[in-house]
Amino acid sequence: MYDYIKGIVTRVTPEYITLEQGGVGYQILTPNPYAFHKTEEMQQVFTYMHVREDTQMLLGFKTLEQRELFKKLITVSGIGPKGALAILASGIPSQVMGAIEREDESFLVQFPGVGKKTARQMILDLKGKLHDLFTEIELPDEEVTLLTMAENGALDEAMLALEALGYSQREMAKIKPKLEKEEHDTEGYMKLALQLLLKQK
Template structure:
Protein backbone atom coordinates (compact mmCIF):
# COMPACT_ATOMS: atom_id res chain seq x y z
CA UNK A 1 0.00 0.00 0.00
CA UNK A 2 2.82 2.41 0.90
CA UNK A 3 5.86 1.92 -1.36
CA UNK A 4 7.76 4.62 0.48
CA UNK A 5 7.19 7.65 2.68
CA UNK A 6 9.10 10.91 2.33
CA UNK A 7 9.06 13.44 5.13
CA UNK A 8 11.00 15.14 7.92
CA UNK A 9 12.69 12.81 10.40
CA UNK A 10 11.61 14.24 13.75
CA UNK A 11 12.64 11.55 16.24
CA UNK A 12 14.57 8.32 16.72
CA UNK A 13 13.55 5.66 19.20
CA UNK A 14 14.83 2.23 20.19
CA UNK A 15 12.79 0.37 17.58
CA UNK A 16 11.18 3.02 15.37
CA UNK A 17 11.45 6.46 13.82
CA UNK A 18 8.83 9.18 13.45
CA UNK A 19 8.47 10.89 10.08
CA UNK A 20 6.46 14.11 9.81
CA UNK A 21 4.57 14.34 6.52
CA UNK A 22 2.53 17.54 6.22
CA UNK A 23 1.81 17.57 9.95
CA UNK A 24 1.07 13.85 10.26
CA UNK A 25 3.55 11.79 12.27
CA UNK A 26 4.18 8.30 10.87
CA UNK A 27 5.59 5.75 13.35
CA UNK A 28 7.81 3.44 11.31
CA UNK A 29 9.53 0.38 12.79
CA UNK A 30 13.05 -0.17 11.42
CA UNK A 31 15.84 -2.77 11.70
CA UNK A 32 18.16 -0.15 13.22
CA UNK A 33 16.63 3.32 13.65
CA UNK A 34 19.98 4.87 14.62
CA UNK A 35 21.24 4.41 11.06
CA UNK A 36 19.22 7.57 10.38
CA UNK A 37 20.96 9.54 13.16
CA UNK A 38 22.74 11.94 10.80
CA UNK A 39 19.48 12.76 9.02
CA UNK A 40 17.50 13.99 12.02
CA UNK A 41 15.41 17.10 11.17
CA UNK A 42 16.00 16.48 7.46
CA UNK A 43 13.72 15.34 4.64
CA UNK A 44 14.32 11.64 4.01
CA UNK A 45 12.77 8.77 2.09
CA UNK A 46 12.07 5.44 3.79
CA UNK A 47 10.99 2.34 1.86
CA UNK A 48 7.94 1.04 3.71
CA UNK A 49 5.82 -2.07 4.10
CA UNK A 50 2.41 -2.04 5.79
CA UNK A 51 1.80 -5.21 7.78
CA UNK A 52 -1.89 -5.77 8.53
CA UNK A 53 -3.19 -8.15 11.17
CA UNK A 54 -6.48 -8.42 13.03
CA UNK A 55 -5.54 -6.14 15.91
CA UNK A 56 -3.07 -3.72 14.31
CA UNK A 57 -1.65 -2.10 11.19
CA UNK A 58 2.11 -1.61 11.53
CA UNK A 59 4.46 0.27 9.21
CA UNK A 60 7.94 -1.17 8.73
CA UNK A 61 10.64 0.92 7.08
CA UNK A 62 14.00 0.35 5.42
CA UNK A 63 16.89 2.50 4.26
CA UNK A 64 17.40 0.40 1.12
CA UNK A 65 14.89 -1.26 -1.21
CA UNK A 66 16.78 -4.57 -1.02
CA UNK A 67 16.22 -4.69 2.75
CA UNK A 68 12.50 -4.32 2.20
CA UNK A 69 12.51 -7.13 -0.37
CA UNK A 70 14.32 -9.49 2.02
CA UNK A 71 11.80 -8.62 4.74
CA UNK A 72 8.85 -9.39 2.45
CA UNK A 73 10.31 -12.73 1.39
CA UNK A 74 11.00 -13.70 5.00
CA UNK A 75 7.36 -13.04 5.91
CA UNK A 76 6.39 -15.77 3.45
CA UNK A 77 8.44 -18.33 5.37
CA UNK A 78 6.49 -20.48 7.81
CA UNK A 79 7.58 -19.70 11.36
CA UNK A 80 9.00 -16.23 10.60
CA UNK A 81 7.04 -13.23 11.87
CA UNK A 82 7.70 -9.50 11.37
CA UNK A 83 9.86 -9.20 14.50
CA UNK A 84 12.17 -12.05 13.49
CA UNK A 85 12.28 -10.82 9.90
CA UNK A 86 13.27 -7.34 11.07
CA UNK A 87 16.07 -8.77 13.25
CA UNK A 88 17.44 -10.77 10.33
CA UNK A 89 17.36 -7.81 7.94
CA UNK A 90 19.25 -5.71 10.49
CA UNK A 91 22.08 -8.24 10.78
CA UNK A 92 22.87 -9.31 7.24
CA UNK A 93 23.21 -8.03 3.69
CA UNK A 94 21.28 -9.07 0.60
CA UNK A 95 24.41 -10.76 -0.77
CA UNK A 96 25.20 -12.73 2.39
CA UNK A 97 21.59 -13.75 2.89
CA UNK A 98 21.26 -14.96 -0.71
CA UNK A 99 24.53 -16.90 -0.51
CA UNK A 100 23.41 -18.63 2.69
CA UNK A 101 20.07 -19.62 1.16
CA UNK A 102 21.44 -20.79 -2.18
CA UNK A 103 24.31 -22.71 -0.53
CA UNK A 104 21.92 -24.19 2.07
CA UNK A 105 24.13 -22.80 4.83
CA UNK A 106 21.88 -23.39 7.84
CA UNK A 107 24.84 -22.78 10.17
CA UNK A 108 24.84 -19.12 9.04
CA UNK A 109 21.07 -18.80 9.33
CA UNK A 110 20.85 -20.26 12.84
CA UNK A 111 23.09 -17.47 14.15
CA UNK A 112 20.17 -15.08 13.87
CA UNK A 113 18.12 -14.61 17.09
CA UNK A 114 15.00 -16.79 17.09
CA UNK A 115 16.13 -18.98 14.18
CA UNK A 116 16.66 -22.64 15.04
CA UNK A 117 17.68 -25.45 12.73
CA UNK A 118 14.08 -26.26 11.77
CA UNK A 119 13.32 -22.64 10.85
CA UNK A 120 16.60 -22.34 8.94
CA UNK A 121 15.73 -25.40 6.86
CA UNK A 122 12.27 -23.96 6.22
CA UNK A 123 13.85 -20.69 5.02
CA UNK A 124 16.06 -22.61 2.60
CA UNK A 125 13.13 -24.72 1.38
CA UNK A 126 10.87 -21.72 0.80
CA UNK A 127 13.41 -19.26 -0.60
CA UNK A 128 16.02 -21.20 -2.56
CA UNK A 129 15.95 -20.06 -6.17
CA UNK A 130 14.04 -16.91 -5.25
CA UNK A 131 16.92 -14.78 -3.94
CA UNK A 132 19.77 -15.68 -6.31
CA UNK A 133 19.60 -12.22 -7.95
CA UNK A 134 21.11 -10.75 -4.78
CA UNK A 135 24.22 -12.92 -4.92
CA UNK A 136 25.87 -10.20 -7.01
CA UNK A 137 24.97 -7.45 -4.53
CA UNK A 138 27.65 -5.63 -2.58
CA UNK A 139 29.40 -7.88 -0.05
CA UNK A 140 29.28 -6.56 3.52
CA UNK A 141 30.59 -9.46 5.58
CA UNK A 142 31.81 -13.06 5.07
CA UNK A 143 29.14 -15.72 4.67
CA UNK A 144 28.68 -17.75 7.84
CA UNK A 145 29.68 -14.88 10.09
CA UNK A 146 27.02 -12.66 11.60
CA UNK A 147 28.65 -9.56 13.06
CA UNK A 148 29.55 -10.21 16.70
CA UNK A 149 32.75 -8.17 16.97
CA UNK A 150 33.47 -5.70 19.77
CA UNK A 151 31.53 -2.49 19.22
CA UNK A 152 34.74 -0.42 18.94
CA UNK A 153 34.93 1.75 15.87
CA UNK A 154 32.10 -0.13 14.17
CA UNK A 155 29.14 0.95 16.30
CA UNK A 156 30.49 3.08 19.17
CA UNK A 157 30.40 6.53 17.54
CA UNK A 158 26.86 6.09 16.25
CA UNK A 159 25.73 4.78 19.64
CA UNK A 160 27.22 7.81 21.40
CA UNK A 161 25.30 10.16 19.12
CA UNK A 162 22.11 8.19 19.74
CA UNK A 163 22.57 8.37 23.53
CA UNK A 164 23.17 12.12 23.30
CA UNK A 165 19.97 12.44 21.28
CA UNK A 166 18.18 10.65 24.11
CA UNK A 167 19.36 13.33 26.56
CA UNK A 168 22.52 11.90 28.14
CA UNK A 169 25.57 14.15 28.59
CA UNK A 170 29.05 13.55 27.19
CA UNK A 171 30.32 13.14 30.75
CA UNK A 172 27.78 10.40 31.52
CA UNK A 173 28.57 8.56 28.29
CA UNK A 174 32.32 8.87 28.82
CA UNK A 175 31.90 7.08 32.15
CA UNK A 176 30.64 3.94 30.42
CA UNK A 177 32.63 4.20 27.17
CA UNK A 178 35.14 1.46 28.01
CA UNK A 179 32.32 -1.00 28.77
CA UNK A 180 30.55 -0.10 25.55
CA UNK A 181 33.69 -0.51 23.44
CA UNK A 182 34.35 -3.91 24.97
CA UNK A 183 30.79 -5.17 24.47
CA UNK A 184 29.82 -7.80 21.93
CA UNK A 185 27.38 -6.21 19.52
CA UNK A 186 25.50 -7.02 16.34
CA UNK A 187 24.29 -3.47 15.69
CA UNK A 188 24.38 0.11 16.92
CA UNK A 189 21.04 -0.64 18.53
CA UNK A 190 22.69 -3.33 20.69
CA UNK A 191 25.30 -0.84 21.92
CA UNK A 192 22.62 1.75 22.68
CA UNK A 193 20.63 -0.80 24.70
CA UNK A 194 23.77 -1.72 26.62
CA UNK A 195 24.45 1.96 27.25
CA UNK A 196 20.93 2.55 28.55
CA UNK A 197 21.27 -0.39 30.93
CA UNK A 198 24.52 1.01 32.32
CA UNK A 199 23.29 4.60 32.55
CA UNK A 200 20.08 3.63 34.37
CA UNK A 201 21.85 1.74 37.15
Protein backbone atom coordinates in the same frame (compact mmCIF):
# COMPACT_ATOMS: atom_id res chain seq x y z
CA MET B 1 -0.34 0.65 -0.04
CA TYR B 2 2.62 2.99 0.45
CA ASP B 3 5.76 2.56 -1.69
CA TYR B 4 7.80 5.12 0.17
CA ILE B 5 7.40 8.21 2.34
CA LYS B 6 9.63 11.26 2.24
CA GLY B 7 9.76 13.28 5.41
CA ILE B 8 11.77 14.46 8.38
CA VAL B 9 12.88 12.02 11.08
CA THR B 10 11.75 13.59 14.34
CA ARG B 11 12.30 10.67 16.71
CA VAL B 12 14.55 7.62 16.92
CA THR B 13 13.83 4.88 19.50
CA PRO B 14 15.17 1.34 19.95
CA GLU B 15 12.21 -0.08 17.99
CA TYR B 16 11.01 2.57 15.55
CA ILE B 17 11.48 5.98 14.00
CA THR B 18 8.92 8.75 13.63
CA LEU B 19 8.85 10.25 10.13
CA GLU B 20 6.90 13.50 9.84
CA GLN B 21 5.23 14.31 6.54
CA GLY B 22 2.44 16.82 5.99
CA GLY B 23 1.87 17.34 9.70
CA VAL B 24 1.51 13.59 10.34
CA GLY B 25 4.10 11.61 12.31
CA TYR B 26 4.35 8.05 10.96
CA GLN B 27 5.59 5.46 13.47
CA ILE B 28 7.77 3.15 11.38
CA LEU B 29 9.40 -0.07 12.61
CA THR B 30 12.83 -0.58 11.06
CA PRO B 31 15.61 -3.21 11.24
CA ASN B 32 17.99 -0.71 12.85
CA PRO B 33 16.37 2.59 13.83
CA TYR B 34 19.79 4.10 14.50
CA ALA B 35 20.66 3.85 10.82
CA PHE B 36 18.40 6.92 10.59
CA HIS B 37 19.31 10.23 12.15
CA LYS B 38 17.22 13.12 13.43
CA THR B 39 17.78 15.91 10.97
CA GLU B 40 15.89 18.71 9.25
CA GLU B 41 16.73 17.18 5.87
CA MET B 42 14.12 15.16 4.00
CA GLN B 43 14.72 11.41 4.08
CA GLN B 44 13.11 8.71 1.95
CA VAL B 45 11.93 5.55 3.69
CA PHE B 46 10.74 2.57 1.65
CA THR B 47 7.70 1.18 3.42
CA TYR B 48 5.67 -1.98 3.82
CA MET B 49 2.25 -2.09 5.49
CA HIS B 50 1.73 -5.34 7.39
CA VAL B 51 -1.94 -5.96 8.15
CA ARG B 52 -3.43 -8.88 10.04
CA GLU B 53 -6.71 -9.29 11.91
CA ASP B 54 -5.11 -8.35 15.21
CA THR B 55 -2.37 -5.94 14.16
CA GLN B 56 -1.26 -3.25 11.75
CA MET B 57 2.39 -2.27 11.38
CA LEU B 58 4.15 0.18 9.12
CA LEU B 59 7.69 -1.01 8.44
CA GLY B 60 10.45 1.02 6.83
CA PHE B 61 13.76 0.38 5.10
CA LYS B 62 16.68 2.49 3.89
CA THR B 63 16.81 0.73 0.53
CA LEU B 64 14.35 -0.86 -1.86
CA GLU B 65 16.44 -4.04 -1.87
CA GLN B 66 16.12 -4.37 1.91
CA ARG B 67 12.36 -4.16 1.63
CA GLU B 68 12.21 -6.76 -1.10
CA LEU B 69 14.29 -9.19 0.96
CA PHE B 70 12.02 -8.52 3.94
CA LYS B 71 8.97 -9.39 1.82
CA LYS B 72 10.57 -12.69 0.81
CA LEU B 73 11.53 -13.54 4.40
CA ILE B 74 8.00 -13.10 5.75
CA THR B 75 6.66 -15.60 3.23
CA VAL B 76 8.55 -18.30 5.14
CA SER B 77 6.46 -20.21 7.69
CA GLY B 78 7.74 -19.37 11.17
CA ILE B 79 9.13 -15.93 10.30
CA GLY B 80 6.99 -12.94 11.16
CA PRO B 81 7.72 -9.25 10.57
CA LYS B 82 9.75 -8.84 13.77
CA GLY B 83 11.80 -11.94 13.02
CA ALA B 84 12.54 -10.68 9.52
CA LEU B 85 13.56 -7.29 10.93
CA ALA B 86 15.98 -9.01 13.32
CA ILE B 87 17.57 -10.88 10.41
CA LEU B 88 17.93 -7.68 8.36
CA ALA B 89 19.36 -5.80 11.34
CA SER B 90 22.53 -7.86 11.06
CA GLY B 91 23.56 -5.40 8.39
CA ILE B 92 24.77 -8.21 6.12
CA PRO B 93 21.76 -9.42 4.10
CA SER B 94 24.03 -10.70 1.32
CA GLN B 95 25.48 -13.19 3.84
CA VAL B 96 21.97 -14.30 4.80
CA MET B 97 21.13 -14.92 1.17
CA GLY B 98 24.46 -16.68 0.63
CA ALA B 99 23.71 -18.97 3.58
CA ILE B 100 20.32 -19.83 2.08
CA GLU B 101 21.89 -20.64 -1.30
CA ARG B 102 24.59 -22.78 0.38
CA GLU B 103 22.01 -24.44 2.68
CA ASP B 104 24.06 -23.27 5.67
CA GLU B 105 21.65 -23.91 8.54
CA SER B 106 24.30 -23.24 11.20
CA PHE B 107 24.56 -19.62 10.04
CA LEU B 108 20.81 -19.05 9.88
CA VAL B 109 20.08 -20.35 13.39
CA GLN B 110 22.20 -17.53 14.82
CA PHE B 111 19.33 -15.08 14.47
CA PRO B 112 16.74 -14.56 17.25
CA GLY B 113 13.74 -16.85 16.83
CA VAL B 114 15.32 -18.95 14.07
CA GLY B 115 15.68 -22.59 15.05
CA LYS B 116 16.71 -25.54 12.90
CA LYS B 117 13.17 -26.08 11.64
CA THR B 118 12.77 -22.45 10.55
CA ALA B 119 16.25 -22.38 9.01
CA ARG B 120 15.39 -25.47 6.96
CA GLN B 121 12.11 -23.85 5.91
CA MET B 122 13.97 -20.70 4.80
CA ILE B 123 16.20 -22.81 2.58
CA LEU B 124 13.28 -24.81 1.15
CA ASP B 125 11.20 -21.71 0.43
CA LEU B 126 13.83 -19.24 -0.75
CA LYS B 127 16.75 -21.11 -2.31
CA GLY B 128 17.04 -20.17 -5.96
CA LYS B 129 14.59 -17.27 -5.59
CA LEU B 130 17.01 -14.58 -4.41
CA HIS B 131 19.33 -14.19 -7.40
CA ASP B 132 17.71 -10.92 -8.42
CA LEU B 133 18.66 -9.47 -5.03
CA PHE B 134 21.94 -11.23 -4.37
CA THR B 135 24.30 -8.91 -6.22
CA GLU B 136 22.39 -5.75 -5.40
CA ILE B 137 21.36 -5.74 -1.78
CA GLU B 138 23.73 -4.08 0.61
CA LEU B 139 23.14 -1.96 3.67
CA PRO B 140 24.72 1.45 3.15
CA ASP B 141 27.49 2.38 5.54
CA GLU B 142 26.56 5.54 7.35
CA GLU B 143 29.28 7.97 8.29
CA VAL B 144 30.07 7.50 11.95
CA THR B 145 29.56 10.80 13.73
CA LEU B 146 31.78 11.91 16.57
CA LEU B 147 30.43 11.25 20.02
CA THR B 148 29.09 14.22 21.89
CA MET B 149 28.11 14.61 25.51
CA ALA B 150 24.50 14.04 24.48
CA GLU B 151 25.38 10.65 22.99
CA ASN B 152 26.90 9.09 26.10
CA GLY B 153 23.86 6.82 26.32
CA ALA B 154 24.61 5.37 22.86
CA LEU B 155 25.60 1.96 24.23
CA ASP B 156 22.48 1.77 26.39
CA GLU B 157 20.33 2.67 23.37
CA ALA B 158 22.02 -0.06 21.34
CA MET B 159 21.35 -2.61 24.10
CA LEU B 160 17.66 -1.64 24.14
CA ALA B 161 17.47 -2.00 20.36
CA LEU B 162 19.07 -5.46 20.52
CA GLU B 163 16.56 -6.49 23.18
CA ALA B 164 13.74 -5.26 20.94
CA LEU B 165 15.10 -7.49 18.16
CA GLY B 166 14.85 -10.53 20.45
CA TYR B 167 18.38 -11.02 21.78
CA SER B 168 18.52 -12.28 25.38
CA GLN B 169 20.12 -10.54 28.37
CA ARG B 170 22.57 -13.45 28.58
CA GLU B 171 23.68 -13.01 24.96
CA MET B 172 24.09 -9.26 25.42
CA ALA B 173 26.01 -9.66 28.69
CA LYS B 174 28.65 -11.69 26.83
CA ILE B 175 29.42 -8.94 24.35
CA LYS B 176 28.91 -5.82 26.47
CA PRO B 177 32.47 -5.77 27.96
CA LYS B 178 33.91 -5.67 24.43
CA LEU B 179 31.53 -2.90 23.41
CA GLU B 180 32.45 -0.82 26.46
CA LYS B 181 36.05 -0.70 25.23
CA GLU B 182 34.92 0.95 21.99
CA GLU B 183 33.73 4.49 21.23
CA HIS B 184 30.87 4.75 18.75
CA ASP B 185 27.52 6.38 18.20
CA THR B 186 24.45 4.18 18.68
CA GLU B 187 24.46 2.87 15.12
CA GLY B 188 28.14 2.02 15.40
CA TYR B 189 27.52 0.06 18.60
CA MET B 190 24.64 -1.75 16.90
CA LYS B 191 26.76 -2.82 13.94
CA LEU B 192 29.59 -4.03 16.17
CA ALA B 193 27.23 -5.78 18.59
CA LEU B 194 25.50 -7.67 15.78
CA GLN B 195 28.85 -8.78 14.37
CA LEU B 196 29.91 -10.06 17.81
CA LEU B 197 26.58 -11.82 18.39
CA LEU B 198 26.85 -13.66 15.09
CA LYS B 199 30.44 -14.73 15.85
CA GLN B 200 29.68 -16.11 19.31
CA LYS B 201 27.03 -18.59 18.16
